[in-house]
Amino acid sequence: MNYYLMLSNSHGDGVLSRYQNLRTEGRMCDVVLEAEGVEFPAHRTLLACSSDYFWSLFQDYTLESKAYMISLPALSSLGLEQILDFIYTSCISLSPSTLEVTLQAATYLQVNHAMHLCTDYISESIALDNCCFFANVAARYGLSEAFTVSNSFIASKMHRILGTEQNKAELLVLNHESLQEVLEVEEMPGVKEIDLLQLTLDWLDCNPLSALQSNSLLSRIRFGLVPPEELTQLSAFKPALRTPFIRSVVQKALHYHLQGPLQPLLQSVHSSLRVKRSKIVLVGGGPEADRPQNHILTYEPRSKKFGTLSTSLPNKLQHQGVCVVGNFLFVIGGEVVQVDEENEKTAVMTVTDQVWRFDPRFERWEEMEPLLQKRAQFACCVVEGVIFAIGGRGQKGEPALSSVERYNMHAGWWRSGVSLLHPVHGQACATIGAGIYISGGIHGNTPQSSKEMLFLNSFDGNAWETRSEMSVARFGHQMATVRGKIYAFLGMFEPFCEIECYSPEQDLWIILQPLHNDRFCYGLAATGGRRVLMFGGRKWQDGQEVCTTNVLEYDTDYDSWRELCKLPRPLCGTQCARMAIQDPPET
Template identity: 60%
Template sequence: MSYFLVLSKSHGDSVLSQYQRLRDDHRMCDIVLETRGVQFPAHRSLLACASDYFWALLKEHTRESQQTLPGPLRLPALTPTGLERLLDFIYSSWLRLSPATLEETLAAARYLQVTSAVELCGRYISDNLALESCCFFANVASRYGLSGALEAANAYIARHMRELLGSGGDRAGLTELNLGSLQEALGAEDVPGVRESDLLRLALDWLDRNELPPLHSNLLLSRVRFGLVGLQELGQLTAGRPALRTPFIRSLVDKALRYHTQGPLQPLLQSAHTRIRASGDGHVLLVGGGPEADRPQRLVQSFDPESRTFRTLATQLPGRLQHHCVCAIGGFLFVLGGEEVEAVGESEKTAVMTVSERVWRYDPRFQCWAEAEPMIQRRAQFACCVLDGVIYAIGGRVESGEPALTTAERYNLRAGCWRKSVTLPHAVHGHACAVLDKSIYISGGIHGEAIESSRDVLHLDMLQGHVWAKRAAMSIARFGHQMATVGERIYSFLGMYEQFCDIERYDPELDQWTRLRPLLNDRFCYGLSVTSDGRVLLFGGRKWHDGQEVVMSNVMEYDTESDAWRELCRMPGPLCGTQCVHLAILDTPAT
């Protein structure tokens, strides 16, 4: 026998509508619910189907189920408003919610075990988070065990902490926040725009209003990253706040105070209490460069790969630099050498360029520069890299027209000085550098007094003898290019002067280069950075157009997996000669 199965979408709504009419007319009602003197006639069959509480209460063997006309069923734990809103939901599937009635409705839904109403309350909290309500919603979600809504509220509070602490925010709400949510906020990795001292003051103000045993107070304060609080402010707070003088917290404070006095060693002393709060890979810093050649500016920009947005930092480079190098150790930025460019004359059309040996260190925690130990030699158009916490500066030139350098040097932060490293087999400048598996690779550049660019690749293995050895040459001679390590391969990109736009990939196991998909246009003097998922970003640069050099203002992305190029976004303006490094920064407003 065959048959058809057909669904009526309106049937369920129709049945509930008829139940609602019977309720409104007080017809066929066989139970009365009462709370605080207010009575609500209802139908036990519908209540039992909608509520696990009523299902258990009105089963056949209970006294209530045997009574034809029972007296009012008293529910003193509920409010009339909460019970009325919940009955309206049971009879219509519509739940009326507002911040004023949320907790009463949620209490009724939780007490009567109407699971679908509880879920709607959680969704309402997650979808209606705002500055004026997020702390209240977090407390409600915590009290009633709404884990999803609580997680959303906690994330919102951390993400908008700057606004909440500001003059128009709900600072009073923060001091009334439940302990778990405050701990989550203080332990969050991404709290944009907030200084650590503000978080510390918030925790201390919260403890002034909410008395906790020392164990719980210590647990709360241990979420603060004391190394990110300034030396003077940390000392003042410690002297005036008893909560900071318990033995455990005092040990954390003392450790932070010692960290502040370590100066050059700070990059090696990073811990959970000195690491900047930042999610993901942090930002790409674009250090130096400018809108035209040989006119670098002192600006430092940050690029967020997730939002694809640029921001000019309040800090500026100590000088106008070009052909410099940058690197990062322990969350600190190092800017090495290059040409210091000083414009002269009233029109500033003339520039004096001096090759420098100076090294600058930037601390993003406190947005300050400090001059580090200078290199042994002045260097421009050189290469630098970091291997095992040691900075290497390799080759380069001293002055234009003079012979290039064969020397290399390394800076060990613990020793606090530069020392000579393995000498190159020939002088070179304009070369590129990359690190892979405890080894340094350099490629191309111009050797000695040669005129033409080179295809040569040199390799320095730190584990098997400190000697530069030749590897397979690139397929194209390059100068002013860049290299990047992605996974277990090295990529070589573009170059200067040569009219090409090819890239190639090096496999160290096969000692072999492979040509890849070229960029559509040539480009040089660009910035380059690699994301954690293997995408290479090219920032700005110059290209040739109708015999003229044109400065670019876009960001190109190369996907190493698919061997494909695309334009990712536009920059705020044309930029060439910048150097890039990944670094976590405090996303605080400029002052």
């Protein structure tokens, strides 16, 4: 025989509805619960089935199993009423004014489903004016999910909370565990570390802790992100910063601030921005050739959103070198372009030896030790914290350069490196481990582009070595390293769209899927995964150069291209790098 298990969705609700009618009418009630002098008739069987407390209370061997009146002095009458309403209807009416008494009763009576609804209420109702209250309630009653939600909300909205005195005052009564968890958060848009330090010190003034607990709380501050002048001033007046442990942490931060050129190599959690994901910065470039602008765009690959760096380049540059070390952005050499204000068609281009360093922690530019030689259209790369400037050209009309220089941050100056086999400019560069690879470019004063690939072991190599040539001669192209292979993209003034991949193990180039349209003077950045992004650039259209707005993505696994999005405006001649930049505050 076949048997079928059938389920009624209405039976349970019907039973509860009948119980509620009986309770309302005062019928068949066999127990009265009392809190604060208020009496609540109820039914033992339903209470026992809904509450672990009553299940234990009404066992046959207990005195309460026969009692008609049961007093609950630990509960408020409102809290008991709330829980009884839930037991009889499965519904509960919650507001900030009733939340805590409800939780108190639900916890005492062990009505777990009511506690779950309180958690849901906190998660769905959290806002700027109640988040600290909710965090405190969640901590007090062990609501782990609501506790996490509240702390995450506080961290994500910290800039706005600190922006109003009323909400800021709520932070001063935040429970210790929540504040500790908030200070651990990796991402806090728009919040300066000095504000977190001041908040913590103010909180400690209102909530005295032992030295051990105070040290634990303050150790979550990233002191390297606090301006040294303010850090020194606070240390002089705040006792919490003068305990032996915290004083040593503060002294390390002040020492870091004094290191100047060495700072990129001294990074730690105390000097790292509260940012989870890096962005791509697009340095320089403009809407037309030889007209660079000094703004810097930022691009977040996951959201595909563009922004603008808060500060601009010190100069309008083109053909510069760009790299990142220790999350400092270095902009090296290039051509400074000055446009005649009266005649915008006239521009003066001067090759420079200037080196600028941008610190996103304090959003400031600093001029560093200049190059030994003025360079433009050169190769720039970083190996183990050492910056290399390779080849390039000086002023227009001057011969190309074969010299190489290295910037050693321990010393803080540029020194000559292993020279190239011959002068070259317009070449591309990529690194794998300690190896530096450069390809193509124009050698000396010859007008033809090159297919050549050169290699240098930056640790102990004393000469550049030749490797297999590319299939196509390239100039003004770019290369990217993805998963141990080097990809060479497009080039300048050449009627081709070919892309090829180099395997160092095999010393072999392989031709890949071409881009459908030619492109040059584009920005290029590897995402850190298997993809490479191409930003803007110029292309030939009807016999003229046209600046584009496309952002294209190349997938190295599938050898395929797709268009991701559009730039805010046409852009060519930009240089790209990846670094952590704090998001602006939410509006």
